[in-house]
Amino acid sequence: MDTLTGMSIQHVPVLIVGSSMVGMTLSVLLAKHGLEGCMTVEKHASTAIHPRAAYFHPRSMEIYCELGVYDEMLAESARLYDSNAGIYDLESLAGKYIQTWLGNINEGIENVSPVTRTFLTQHMFEPILRRYSEKNGVDLQFSTELVSFQQDSSGVTAIVRSTETGEKRIVHAKYMVACDGNRSPGKAGPDLVEKTYHDERYPVGKKTVAQVFERYIRRTAPELKAAATQLEDEVPEPYIELGYRYHSAALMTDELGGVLENPQRATCRPGSHAPHVLISLNGEDGVPIANLFRGTYTLLLGSDASGWEDAARELDMDKTLPEIRRHRVHGDAFYSRYGLSQRGAALVRPDGFVAWCDWQGPAPGTNAVTLLADVMLKILCRVPHASSNTSPSELTVNTPSLSSALFAREKQLFAQKLELQKQMDRIDTEIADLRRMDELQNETALLALRLMPAEEKPPGYSYSECLRKKEAERVTLAAVA
Numbered sequence: 001m002d003t004l005t006g007m008s009i010q011h012v013p014v015l016i017v018g019s020s021m022v023g024m025t026l027s028v029l030l031a032k033h034g035l036e037g038c039m040t041v042e043k044h045a046s047t048a049i050h051p052r053a054a055y056f057h058p059r060s061m062e063i064y065c066e067l068g069v070y071d072e073m074l075a076e077s078a079r080l081y082d083s084n085a086g087i088y089d090l091e092s093l094a095g096k097y098i099q100t101w102l103g104n105i106n107e108g109i110e111n112v113s114p115v116t117r118t119f120l121t122q123h124m125f126e127p128i129l130r131r132y133s134e135k136n137g138v139d140l141q142f143s144t145e146l147v148s149f150q151q152d153s154s155g156v157t158a159i160v161r162s163t164e165t166g167e168k169r170i171v172h173a174k175y176m177v178a179c180d181g182n183r184s185p186g187k188a189g190p191d192l193v194e195k196t197y198h199d200e201r202y203p204v205g206k207k208t209v210a211q212v213f214e215r216y217i218r219r220t221a222p223e224l225k226a227a228a229t230q231l232e233d234e235v236p237e238p239y240i241e242l243g244y245r246y247h248s249a250a251l252m253t254d255e256l257g258g259v260l261e262n263p264q265r266a267t268c269r270p271g272s273h274a275p276h277v278l279i280s281l282n283g284e285d286g287v288p289i290a291n292l293f294r295g296t297y298t299l300l301l302g303s304d305a306s307g308w309e310d311a312a313r314e315l316d317m318d319k320t321l322p323e324i325r326r327h328r329v330h331g332d333a334f335y336s337r338y339g340l341s342q343r344g345a346a347l348v349r350p351d352g353f354v355a356w357c358d359w360q361g362p363a364p365g366t367n368a369v370t371l372l373a374d375v376m377l378k379i380l381c382r383v384p385h386a387s388s389n390t391s392p393s394e395l396t397v398n399t400p401s402l403s404s405a406l407f408a409r410e411k412q413l414f415a416q417k418l419e420l421q422k423q424m425d426r427i428d429t430e431i432a433d434l435r436r437m438d439e440l441q442n443e444t445a446l447l448a449l450r451l452m453p454a455e456e457k458p459p460g461y462s463y464s465e466c467l468r469k470k471e472a473e474r475v476t477l478a479a480v481a
Helices: 021-032 058-067 070-078 122-135 197-219 222-227 237-242 306-315 332-338 368-379 392-398 404-451 463-480
Strands: 009-017 039-041 087-090 097-102 139-141 144-152 155-162 168-178 278-281 284-288 297-301 324-328 345-348 354-358
Touching: 009 021, 021 039, 021 058, 021 122, 039 144, 058 070, 058 237, 070 122, 122 139, 144 168, 197 222, 197 237, 278 332, 297 306, 306 324, 306 368, 354 368
Parallel strands: 009 039, 009 168, 039 139, 297 324
Antiparallel strands: 087 097, 144 155, 155 168, 278 284, 297 345, 345 354
């Protein structure tokens, strides 16, 4: 009990504001990773009552497969939807067919993911997620809203209120996460971006928004195309869903490359989504390799990668580092898909993204334990340690990204790239504003001519001819731009 306010106080590791799909998903993920006792508050009395979101992409379904609700989602979807349905453009439900955007939403998906795309509305899905959340001990508190919060060095102190009784309580959490939309009262200020989150997610988010905007213009609002100054070329859906790449201090990337790649051709480059391939596991064939990436770091090893396997086993005795699960993987399909030799290894993060890889195995005389330890320290954003058993040349040869100078330069170039992108955005906005002003002036002048008395109009004046000339000028300028 707080003696000053008279309100009760509850201490939790994480306070999640908003208990729709995002909030409940985060709650279960935290519980799955061993963080128990988190609280999720939701101002509404229960789960969604409207359909709203209805299309789940494969990356989302991979996460729900990991959580154990994938099969139930498919079964619920099958009650109302065809799992191989498509997306079509019609004048109306009974009107003329125009064109097909996706003939079969799951065509070819088996080549890049162990799951399928799924139609399932939000009000059908949230009750499933709620049952699973409560089954896993998640503290879901509906009819409870966030009133205010303060942050200090010890965490976040929030005041929540029951929307039914009006009772207020104090909740102190080490972290608070806003999952209640862009108008959330818990929305973070500009000073909160974690060490690597912005570097990884911002470029991907920006690219995704640009691709969504392109599809909106092309499929729904073609009349806006002339005014769209930053329209991208459309790339296939799998590139956006599973082909995005990360670049940050939490990855052993030695090259920047593009944000998107073809997931059907992607190998195990650091920053890429771990490629999908079917393997043999515990005597069972056809097991998705993603089944190995559950809850911790996973070291995929070639059949002759004893050097890296011994190093990981020894490193596991260091309790200051996360557990590294080790799996020897066999078969040409794995080696071809991941681009590894039988002595190679790839380290996959708990989120299923490749953090580091070595194609050929440690060089003779190399201290593999120290190298792998330095890799883990860098991935965890800790300072790699020096060792008398490892020379600088060994670090340079086997893991180029460990060079602090090269990594600093990489970060500098990436920051410059982002700044240039921001400048280009501002320039494009100014150009668009100028064009709108020019069009407005032209329209005003044409209107003035049209309203002008006949005896005052210029010789040979034709309103339709003026419109034709202005449209020709606009098309020419657009083509030049």
